[in-house]
Amino acid sequence: MNDLSDFIEITTATHSGMVRSHNEDSISADAGIGLAVLADGMGGYNAGEVASGIAVAMISSELKKALVAANGELDMAAAERLVSEHAVRANNAIFQAAQNQSQYAGMGTTLVVALWHDNSLVVGHIGDSRLYRFRGNKLEQVTRDHSLLQEQIDSGLITKEQARHSQNKNLVTRAVGIDPEVEAEVHSYPVEAGDIYLLCSDGLNDMVTDEDMELTLTSLQANLPLAAAQLVQQANDNGGRDNVSVILVRVLKSFPARAGLVDRLKSWLR
Amino acid sequence: MAKLILSLEGSLIREVPLDKERIMIGRKPSNEIQIENLAVSGEHACIVTILNDSFLEDMGSTNGTLVNGNPIKKHILQNNDVIEIGKYKLKYVAEAPAAGQGNEDFEKTMILRAPPKAAAAAPSPAKPVNEPAPPSKPSMPPPTPRPVQPAARPAAPAAVTPAPASPAPAAPAAAVPAKPAEAQPLAAVQILSGPSAGKELDLVKNLTTLGKPGFQVAVITRRPQGYFITHVEGAKFPIINGKMIDAQAQPLQDHDVIELAGVKMEFFLKK
Numbered sequence: 001m002n003d004l005s006d007f008i009e010i011t012t013a014t015h016s017g018m019v020r021s022h023n024e025d026s027i028s029a030d031a032g033i034g035l036a037v038l039a040d041g042m043g044g045y046n047a048g049e050v051a052s053g054i055a056v057a058m059i060s061s062e063l064k065k066a067l068v069a070a071n072g073e074l075d076m077a078a079a080e081r082l083v084s085e086h087a088v089r090a091n092n093a094i095f096q097a098a099q100n101q102s103q104y105a106g107m108g109t110t111l112v113v114a115l116w117h118d119n120s121l122v123v124g125h126i127g128d129s130r131l132y133r134f135r136g137n138k139l140e141q142v143t144r145d146h147s148l149l150q151e152q153i154d155s156g157l158i159t160k161e162q163a164r165h166s167q168n169k170n171l172v173t174r175a176v177g178i179d180p181e182v183e184a185e186v187h188s189y190p191v192e193a194g195d196i197y198l199l200c201s202d203g204l205n206d207m208v209t210d211e212d213m214e215l216t217l218t219s220l221q222a223n224l225p226l227a228a229a230q231l232v233q234q235a236n237d238n239g240g241r242d243n244v245s246v247i248l249v250r251v252l253k254s255f256p257a258r259a260g261l262v263d264r265l266k267s268w269l270r
Numbered sequence: 271m272a273k274l275i276l277s278l279e280g281s282l283i284r285e286v287p288l289d290k291e292r293i294m295i296g297r298k299p300s301n302e303i304q305i306e307n308l309a310v311s312g313e314h315a316c317i318v319t320i321l322n323d324s325f326l327e328d329m330g331s332t333n334g335t336l337v338n339g340n341p342i343k344k345h346i347l348q349n350n351d352v353i354e355i356g357k358y359k360l361k362y363v364a365e366a367p368a369a370g371q372g373n374e375d376f377e378k379t380m381i382l383r384a385p386p387k388a389a390a391a392a393p394s395p396a397k398p399v400n401e402p403a404p405p406s407k408p409s410m411p412p413p414t415p416r417p418v419q420p421a422a423r424p425a426a427p428a429a430v431t432p433a434p435a436s437p438a439p440a441a442p443a444a445a446v447p448a449k450p451a452e453a454q455p456l457a458a459v460q461i462l463s464g465p466s467a468g469k470e471l472d473l474v475k476n477l478t479t480l481g482k483p484g485f486q487v488a489v490i491t492r493r494p495q496g497y498f499i500t501h502v503e504g505a506k507f508p509i510i511n512g513k514m515i516d517a518q519a520q521p522l523q524d525h526d527v528i529e530l531a532g533v534k535m536e537f538f539l540k541k
Contacts, residue, residue: 042380128379162346170380171379218340223503230477
């Protein structure tokens with residue numbers, strides 16, 4: 001299979017914040033297979049960590065197996081299917097665990113999965129963890145939250161600016177592991193060399209404005225680990241009311257999927 | 271539950287709990303809050319309450335609706351907002367629903383999977399209205415009456431600080447990204463050497479980069495604790511007062527001399 005480590009650079013940062021005693025976010029990133037997974041768990045005691053941990057561990061290891069098995073011969077539709085399938089599996093695993101063990105009852109997690117494949121990015125998400133794209137010094141939100149607030153914005157009840165003052169920030173309308181069935185919202189996007197992608201839990205975007213995130217990436221894009229640390233620090237400087245997690249992914253150069261065996265043979269014979 | 275305190279020229283008339291999803295204010299008797307005064311339109315304004323948020327909307331009244339002295343069309347009510355309709359004042363008070371809750375769970379992410387009026391766990395038997403209410407998740411038939419907010423540790427009650435006596439309730443506002451860095455005194459760097467010597471650069475942003483991209487860049491960050499300089503890129507690290515810093519952020523003191531990409535500059539606080 002393709003090794004993408006020469007094509008994309010990934011850096012991660014996570015922090016429990018200034019208020020919470022433990023970190024219920026889980027993250028995982030693998031530049032080799034071009035995969036980043038971030039989950040923000042919820043539920044009493046340690047259940048939030050358990051839910052986000054299951055989601056991230058399952059998706060990163062199972063997707064890796066599937067990608068290795070596919071050996072680079074994977075079209076975009078199949079890649080999208082993989083992402084949504086594995087979100088469903090994670091949902092089942094968390095839902096089952098919550099049903100079987102009373103201390104985990106009601107646990108759940110948000111999820112954002114990003115898979116870079118064949119010059120494209122497949123993004124699947126559930127809940128209010130986000131993926132942003134930074135291109136040409138502009139930061140753009142790619143995912144749309146599954147949250148009460150987003151629905152209120154969509155229905156025109158409130159504006160984006162008013163949403164900042166809402167007390168209902170923390171209500172998600174879709175989550176992994178809460179119900180027997182859930183569907184990830186999956187889309188794919190063309191990728192350009194130089195793009196930086198930002199995956200984050202709401203601990204970042206609730207505490208740091210999009211403008212400040214953009215300024216940070218503009219100023220510090222040369223040093224991705226510093227940019228990630230700076231984003232987390234800003235969230236904490238602004239109060240750090242929630243766990244904050246950040247995954248930054250830079251596309252160094254384009255990464256077309258290896259041509260199929262037949263194509264390679266043809267081009268060699270030509 | 272939040273409430274409105276209706277008063278006229280300083281004397282209290284009554285308190286109205288916001289226990290319905292939609293509360294109309296106006297001159298006609300059909301309004302939940304009826305104000306019989308000619309300056310008040312028949313249907314003057316309405317308040318829609320969804321969970322912890324109450325939205326005030328002017329219904330196209332003749333004389334308008336003010337919040338804290340400013341005319342509004344639509345407004346999310348914040349604790350202690352004062353609504354003015356004619357000579358009448360309605361103060362919005364967002365009460366803490368439950369005491370004894372630690373602030374720790376405030377803002378915990380929760381799943382909302384039932385119609386909000388049920389999810390609110392409020393006693394209000396609010397009847398559905400044709401307001402664009404937040405849609406509940408359509409795909410799930412609620413099988414057994416499991417708790418509506420399974421992941422919730424009791425709601426988001428601590429929206430108001432446990433000390434209501436405090437004149438400035440900090441908690442609700444804290445949900446907004448604060449800008450504590452603004453409390454910092456303004457600082458600047460002045461170039462001491464090279465062709466731009468004498469030039470001054472005010473550090474007005476939370477992050478200011480200095481140097482030559484691709485060669486040597488450092489960033490000055492403004493934080494609640496003060497100003498810090500950090501190396502961003504390049505083989506050489508910045509030199510502060512003749513000493514090279516490492517990869518860690520370094521606090522800046524008034525009149526520190528920074529050497530970066532062959533240029534000397536002085537950091538100073540503007541008082």
